[in-house]
Amino acid sequence: MLKKISKIPFKGTPEQEAQLRAVIEECKDDKSMLMHVMQQAQAIYGYLPFEVQTMIADGMNIPLEKVYGVSTFYAQFALSPKGEYNISVCLGTACYVKGAQDLIDRICENLGISAGECTDDGKFSVEACRCIGACGLAPVLTVNDEVYGKLVADDIDGILAKYKA
Amino acid sequence: MYRSHVLVCGGTGCTSSHSSEIIEALESELKAKGLENEIKVIKTGCFGLCALGPIMIVYPEGCFYSEVKVEDVPEIVEEHLLKGRMVKRLIYDETITKDEIKPLSETNFYKKQNRIALRNCGVIDPESIEEYIAMDGYQALAKALTEMTPEEVIQVVKDSGLRGRGGGGFPTGLKWSFTAKNAADQKYVVCNADEGDPGAFMDRSVLEGDPHCIVEAMTICGYATGATEGYVYVRAEYPIAVNRLDKAIKDARENGLLGKNIFNSGFDFDLHIRLGAGAFVCGEETALMTSIEGNRGEPRPRPPYPAVKGLFGKPTTENNVETFANIPQIILNGAEFFSSMGTEKSAGTKVFALGGKINNTGLVEVPMGTTLREVIEDIGGGIPNGKKFKAAQTGGPSGGCIPASLMDTPIDYDNLTAIGCMMGSGGLIVMDEDNCMVDIAKFFLDFTVDESCGKCTPCRIGTKRMMEILEKITDGKATLADLDELEKLAYYIKENSLCGLGQTAPNPVLATLRFFKDEYIAHIVDKKCPAGVCKALLSYTIEADKCKGCTLCSRKCPVGAISGAVKEAHTIDTSKCIKCGVCMDSCKFGAIIKK
Numbered sequence: 111m112l113k114k115i116s117k118i119p120f121k122g123t124p125e126q127e128a129q130l131r132a133v134i135e136e137c138k139d140d141k142s143m144l145m146h147v148m149q150q151a152q153a154i155y156g157y158l159p160f161e162v163q164t165m166i167a168d169g170m171n172i173p174l175e176k177v178y179g180v181s182t183f184y185a186q187f188a189l190s191p192k193g194e195y196n197i198s199v200c201l202g203t204a205c206y207v208k209g210a211q212d213l214i215d216r217i218c219e220n221l222g223i224s225a226g227e228c229t230d231d232g233k234f235s236v237e238a239c240r241c242i243g244a245c246g247l248a249p250v251l252t253v254n255d256e257v258y259g260k261l262v263a264d265d266i267d268g269i270l271a272k273y274k275a
Numbered sequence: 276m277y278r279s280h281v282l283v284c285g286g287t288g289c290t291s292s293h294s295s296e297i298i299e300a301l302e303s304e305l306k307a308k309g310l311e312n313e314i315k316v317i318k319t320g321c322f323g324l325c326a327l328g329p330i331m332i333v334y335p336e337g338c339f340y341s342e343v344k345v346e347d348v349p350e351i352v353e354e355h356l357l358k359g360r361m362v363k364r365l366i367y368d369e370t371i372t373k374d375e376i377k378p379l380s381e382t383n384f385y386k387k388q389n390r391i392a393l394r395n396c397g398v399i400d401p402e403s404i405e406e407y408i409a410m411d412g413y414q415a416l417a418k419a420l421t422e423m424t425p426e427e428v429i430q431v432v433k434d435s436g437l438r439g440r441g442g443g444g445f446p447t448g449l450k451w452s453f454t455a456k457n458a459a460d461q462k463y464v465v466c467n468a469d470e471g472d473p474g475a476f477m478d479r480s481v482l483e484g485d486p487h488c489i490v491e492a493m494t495i496c497g498y499a500t501g502a503t504e505g506y507v508y509v510r511a512e513y514p515i516a517v518n519r520l521d522k523a524i525k526d527a528r529e530n531g532l533l534g535k536n537i538f539n540s541g542f543d544f545d546l547h548i549r550l551g552a553g554a555f556v557c558g559e560e561t562a563l564m565t566s567i568e569g570n571r572g573e574p575r576p577r578p579p580y581p582a583v584k585g586l587f588g589k590p591t592t593e594n595n596v597e598t599f600a601n602i603p604q605i606i607l608n609g610a611e612f613f614s615s616m617g618t619e620k621s622a623g624t625k626v627f628a629l630g631g632k633i634n635n636t637g638l639v640e641v642p643m644g645t646t647l648r649e650v651i652e653d654i655g656g657g658i659p660n661g662k663k664f665k666a667a668q669t670g671g672p673s674g675g676c677i678p679a680s681l682m683d684t685p686i687d688y689d690n691l692t693a694i695g696c697m698m699g700s701g702g703l704i705v706m707d708e709d710n711c712m713v714d715i716a717k718f719f720l721d722f723t724v725d726e727s728c729g730k731c732t733p734c735r736i737g738t739k740r741m742m743e744i745l746e747k748i749t750d751g752k753a754t755l756a757d758l759d760e761l762e763k764l765a766y767y768i769k770e771n772s773l774c775g776l777g778q779t780a781p782n783p784v785l786a787t788l789r790f791f792k793d794e795y796i797a798h799i800v801d802k803k804c805p806a807g808v809c810k811a812l813l814s815y816t817i818e819a820d821k822c823k824g825c826t827l828c829s830r831k832c833p834v835g836a837i838s839g840a841v842k843e844a845h846t847i848d849t850s851k852c853i854k855c856g857v858c859m860d861s862c863k864f865g866a867i868i869k870k
Contacts, residue, residue, distance in 0.1 A: 142567065145550070145566070241472075
């Protein structure tokens, strides 16, 4: 899977760094905890820029190329920041057969970006995801933690309008 | 003592449609009416009938409310819980006859089901160890540890005929015996809860609805195989499942059901949770273990099998969630109880996640050998909008499809393999006449191209080449020679890939080629997509006799491809048309058709 690497400068705060250091300190003796540390780091920073990956590599005493290797292998790890509102459209099978592709097309058309990208103002990002397990509501999308189900493409403009305001 | 219990579904489907807010509203409304000591609200796991969510059941009446909204709560509390008058408009219509409530077990959705793995889902509060224990929970563990030898436990699992529910169908007892006979200073039990098949959600429902049964089953497995530590590898996309499992493990520890010297038997066992990070290949057992160790989740060649050299290089038993969920019942009720259900070579029940074009989307558990027709027509309630059934897809990206002509095949491992299909984890996606089978094959292949880990060439490059041929077909640029090439490549990838992902990746293509070759031919020779899905092969036209010349379509068209004078028939310029379909959706006279 190809990952988009962010060109936006890193803006981590000392508080975020302290949080991450605490996580690393707790896990540094068990190298199998690398993914756990990276998941925590992503929860703290929202994504995993090289600066953060370097901190993890140094703190866990694991080569940076291995940390980078893990970060690019798994879909969950993001190398570029997400928008204030991250829209995730489920492209699992149940959603796909019920027209999820039309939803993502409409969102991209509305926002003028393609899947995996973030709008210039940093407000919206769009991604396709694989099954959030709410197949009974297919097709579904999430905006941050809010789930919208049983959608048709015509619902999209209304949903986006709520967040644009 | 409470006079009434209100069960509200807290599964992912219902939570997504605000069941948590319904619970909050219920609790505050009950408090306002001073009923909080008379009526107990319980958040349960998934009931299975996700299509009707959010679901609420009020006992002792057994009144089944469906599609409940937060706004309905005051009425339910006032009318039903205070005055004893059921709110008829919210009752699921199959459960009410005149003035009587019919038990849920008599509805079409539930009556052919037999719940073993899902027995506690939607019945108990999954966050309460007391409720699990009240449903005979941890009795199987007590029986195994205090009355049975490890060999006896394995024998019972072998005799039950239980086969791996993750897809492969390997006999579980045999798997356990392999690990048991390898002596080592440390052995592990691993539960595969990395439910990667898009459209399958049974493992999630078990973890959300009955997490203790996994804790209990893994401990039993540890005892039988000589392992003292276990890992549950669960998708990070399932936060509710992770939280409930975490609580279950802590509660089990506090109650002495995990940890040192369980039931004074001298047996020690403890569990850890590891989160996946979205890699389909991690459902493969060796890749999963590599991932738990903190690496890129790439598979490795077998042998050595995990029973010899698994997690951290130690003998390991790995089973899937649904497989484990059957274990406590087998130990408690004996092998015969389980082997008497299902077919000769596939004992027991199987959980299916019904999704796609079907009325009753949700989770169903039926005895092996139930036909697809029973599952789709009787339990699933058929296809919505009077459309025709075309095919059911099983086994996700590794599986195949079952066409209408084979709907009476009894579903079990061997029958599905015989028709070139696969049980897989149990995702069952129903497709109707509006779905294009070439497009579906392309959808799955796109998934495997994306998820191929890249380690071996046949899978990494081969699936990509297959994808390119499929794109040629759906773009109308392919020849019949491409079709032969596609098939040849498919078999080559199956034979030469390192792990299960690559070995099964061509299955969706091969299955659709077997049953729906005419659709491929239509794309290649006639340059038509019979289902009207593949955009490059569609064209929109306006039927002159139906067009009233209202100009709506030409105003809606984003590229100005429609022209015509007011009150005269319009025409579409196909060279400008981008086939977005806006005109067809907007036409009030049905004058625009695609073909």
